[in-house]
C-alpha cells in the first residue's frame with residue numbers, strides 16, 4: 175500500500191481518483207479548501223488524513239509542510255478553476271486567482287512535499303489541460319496558468335530525476351465534471367455529459383501512470399473524448 179496526497183478530491187477528476195485509491199486501501203492525504211469541505215471528505219473517505227488549505231492562497235499550501243507524512247508515493251494536483259473571457263474583459267483579479275490556484279498552489283504544495291516524495295522516490299502528477307498545450311481565444315488566463323504548469327512540470331522533472339521523483343503531466347480534453355458544466359453555461363451551449371470523457375476514465379488513466387513500471391517513466395499524457 176502507498177501514500178497519496180490529492181488536491182481537488184471533492185469533485186470531478188480528483189474525486190474519481192480518490193474513489194479508486196480509497197477502494198483499494200491506499201493511505202490518502204486530502205487537501206480541502208475549507209473546514210466544511212474537510213468534514214465532507216473525512217466522512218466520504220474513512221481513514222484519510224484531511225488537511226485544510228485554500229489553494230487560492232498558495233502560502234496555505236506551503237504551510238502544510240509540517241503536517242505531511244514522511245513518505246509520499248505520489249502527489250496529484252487535480253484542483254483547478256477556470257474563468258472564461260476575452261483578455262479585453264477579464265480583470266486582473268480573475269487572472270490572479272486562476273494563476274494562484276492552477277499554478278502557484280501546485281508549486282507551493284510540491285515544494286512542501288519534496289522531502290516526502292524524495293524519501294519514497296514518488297511521483298508528481300499535474301492535471302493540466304489541452305489549453306496547457308495550445309491556447310484558444312477566450313481561455314487566456316486558464317491557458318496561461320496551464321502553460322505555466324507544463325513549464326513547472328518540465329523543470330521539476332529534470333531537477334528531481336536524480337532524487338528518483340517522476341513527474342507526469344496529464345492533459346485531459348473536455349471531461350464531464352462540474353467545471354465542464356460551468357464552461358458550457360458560459361458558452362451558452364446545452365450540456366450533455368455523455369458526450370465527454372467521464373472523470374472516472376481520466377482517473378483510471380492517472381492510476382495507470384501511478385502504477386507504471388519505474389523504468390518507463392511517463393511524462394505527458396493527452397486524453398481526448400473517445401467515440
Ligand SMILES: NC(=O)c1ccc[n+]([C@@H]2O[C@H](COP(=O)([O-])OP(=O)(O)OC[C@H]3O[C@@H](n4cnc5c(N)ncnc54)[C@H](OP(=O)(O)O)[C@@H]3O)[C@@H](O)[C@H]2O)c1
Nearest residue numbers: 182184185186187207228229230253254303348349351353
Ligand atoms: N473538466 C474538464 O473538462 C477538464 C478538462 C481539462 C482539464 N481539467 C482540469 O482537471 C482538473 C480537475 O478539474 P475538474 O473538471 O475535476 O473540476 P471540478 O469538478 O470543478 O473540481 C475542481 C476541484 O478543485 C478544487 N478547488 C478549486 N479551487 C480550490 C481552492 N481555492 N482550494 C482548494 N481546492 C480548490 C475544488 O474544490 P471544492 O470541491 O471545494 O470546490 C474541486 O474539488 C483541473 O485542474 C482542471 O483544470 C478539467
